[in-house]
Amino acid sequence: MATETQATTPTEDAVRAALATVNDPEIHRPITDLGMVKSIAIAPDGTVDVGIYLTVSGCPLRETITANVTEAVQRVPGAASVRVELDVMSDEQRRELATSLRGGKAEREIPFAQPGSLTRVYCVASGKGGVGKSSVTVNLAASMAADGLKVGVVDADIYGHSVPRMLGADGQPTQVEDMIMPPSAQGVKVISIGMFTPGNSPVVWRGPMLHRALQQFLADVYWGDLDVLLLDLPPGTGDIAISVAQLIPNAEILVVTTPQQAAAEVAERAGSIAVQTHQKIAGVIENMSGMPCPHCDEMVDVFGTGGGKQVAEGLTRTTGTDVPVLGGIPIDLRLREGGDAGKPVVLSDPDSPAGAALRDVAGKLGARERGLAGMSLGLTPSNKF
Numbered sequence: 127m128a129t130e131t132q133a134t135t136p137t138e139d140a141v142r143a144a145l146a147t148v149n150d151p152e153i154h155r156p157i158t159d160l161g162m163v164k165s166i167a168i169a170p171d172g173t174v175d176v177g178i179y180l181t182v183s184g185c186p187l188r189e190t191i192t193a194n195v196t197e198a199v200q201r202v203p204g205a206a207s208v209r210v211e212l213d214v215m216s217d218e219q220r221r222e223l224a225t226s227l228r229g230g231k232a233e234r235e236i237p238f239a240q241p242g243s244l245t246r247v248y249c250v251a252s253g254k255g256g257v258g259k260s261s262v263t264v265n266l267a268a269s270m271a272a273d274g275l276k277v278g279v280v281d282a283d284i285y286g287h288s289v290p291r292m293l294g295a296d297g298q299p300t301q302v303e304d305m306i307m308p309p310s311a312q313g314v315k316v317i318s319i320g321m322f323t324p325g326n327s328p329v330v331w332r333g334p335m336l337h338r339a340l341q342q343f344l345a346d347v348y349w350g351d352l353d354v355l356l357l358d359l360p361p362g363t364g365d366i367a368i369s370v371a372q373l374i375p376n377a378e379i380l381v382v383t384t385p386q387q388a389a390a391e392v393a394e395r396a397g398s399i400a401v402q403t404h405q406k407i408a409g410v411i412e413n414m415s416g417m418p419c420p421h422c423d424e425m426v427d428v429f430g431t432g433g434g435k436q437v438a439e440g441l442t443r444t445t446g447t448d449v450p451v452l453g454g455i456p457i458d459l460r461l462r463e464g465g466d467a468g469k470p471v472v473l474s475d476p477d478s479p480a481g482a483a484l485r486d487v488a489g490k491l492g493a494r495e496r497g498l499a500g501m502s503l504g505l506t507p508s509n510k511f
């Protein structure tokens with residue numbers, strides 16, 4: 127009987143051969159070639175345990191991979207049952223994979239993620255669209271540049287890549303050797319996802335492609351020595367926020383909201399992603415915070431009041447750190463006009479109510495020390511999976 131069990135128990139080679147027929151659904155190469163097979167254990171009763179490394183934690187295709195591995199190994203003669211245990215590649219393994227996918231050429235590093243980087247990176251986030259996130263981003267950038275800081279903007283808003291238009295940056299990126307030179311306007315270097323899509327077509331990239339695009343914007347674009355880098359993120363709590371956290375763990379988050387209750391709640395959700403990603407929240411900016419009445423001196427609270435304070439208090443509670451309201455930007459026709467004309471209001475009308483409020487916030491952010499203090503180490507608990 128014992129010899130019969132031995133004869134029918136699958137060999138490790140047979141299991142590995144079966145795994146070689148499973149392709150990674152995104153990279154379209156056998157998982158055995160990608161270093162994704164962590165372990166194979168075959169019990170005498172024919173139970174096969176397979177350990178698989180996913181490339182990223184929270185991989186959306188984990189179920190597909192598990193199902194494909196199970197199906198392939200089940201076909202091996204003698205395999206009684208198959209158990210798949212998932213793990214996540216370490217940064218080192220991921221780098222090795224990336225290098226091998228590029229045919230041995232090492233990945234260019236993201237300068238802002240290096241331990242010695244002095245560039246402050248702010249991700250401008252909002253819960254929903256249309257709250258003025260891009261307007262705030264370009265005005266903060268233009269104001270800081272006018273104050274003499276070296277500033278860059280990455281427009282990563284796949285739904286509304288409006289940063290180049292608002293900054294008046296109509297140039298195209300150029301390629302020098304293997305570096306991308308970003309166009310600049312108002313003293314701000316800018317790169318946008320919109321510069322790489324034909325016409326003004328909407329971007330339908332998701333997950334890994336977006337991650338790759340962002341990686342290129344950060345690593346392959348020649349930014350030079352920046353004081354501040356601002357990233358205009360898509361609204362909500364999407365893949366790109368996670369990607370930014372992985373690529374630049376020390377990036378801080380700026381949350382833009384309107385005073386409206388409903389907007390504040392979603393903004394708080396968007397901000398609280400920082401808890402999961404271990405990022406710091408630099409503060410909350412309340413936009414569209416009242417409008418000066420055209421007939422009297424009173425402010426009209428078009429979108430209600432208190433949203434910025436509510437978000438800041440909520441995030442202070444969730445993160446356990448002090449999250450300040452950095453300022454309130456009133457509704458101001460000149461801000462919209464400046465955006466449409468490619469001349470941010472902080473430059474076209476610096477003393478207008480919105481211009482002055484934005485310059486004040488930019489002054490606070492720009493005055494913060496360049497340096498390593500408060501920098502997150504970007505460590506993620508290993509039990510995350």
Ligand SMILES: Nc1ncnc2c1ncn2[C@@H]1O[C@H](COP(=O)(O)OP(=O)(O)OP(=O)(O)O)[C@@H](O)[C@H]1O
Nearest residue numbers: 255256257258259260261286414456457458462465
């Ligand atoms: N304080 C303000 N006063 C007047 N108009 C404003 C103000 N803030 C933003 N706007 C206008 O509101 C519109 C939406 O702003 P913006 O594109 O900056 O929002 P957004 O949050 O980036 O949107 P999305 O994420 O959908 O791209 C624009 O036309 C902009 O000019």
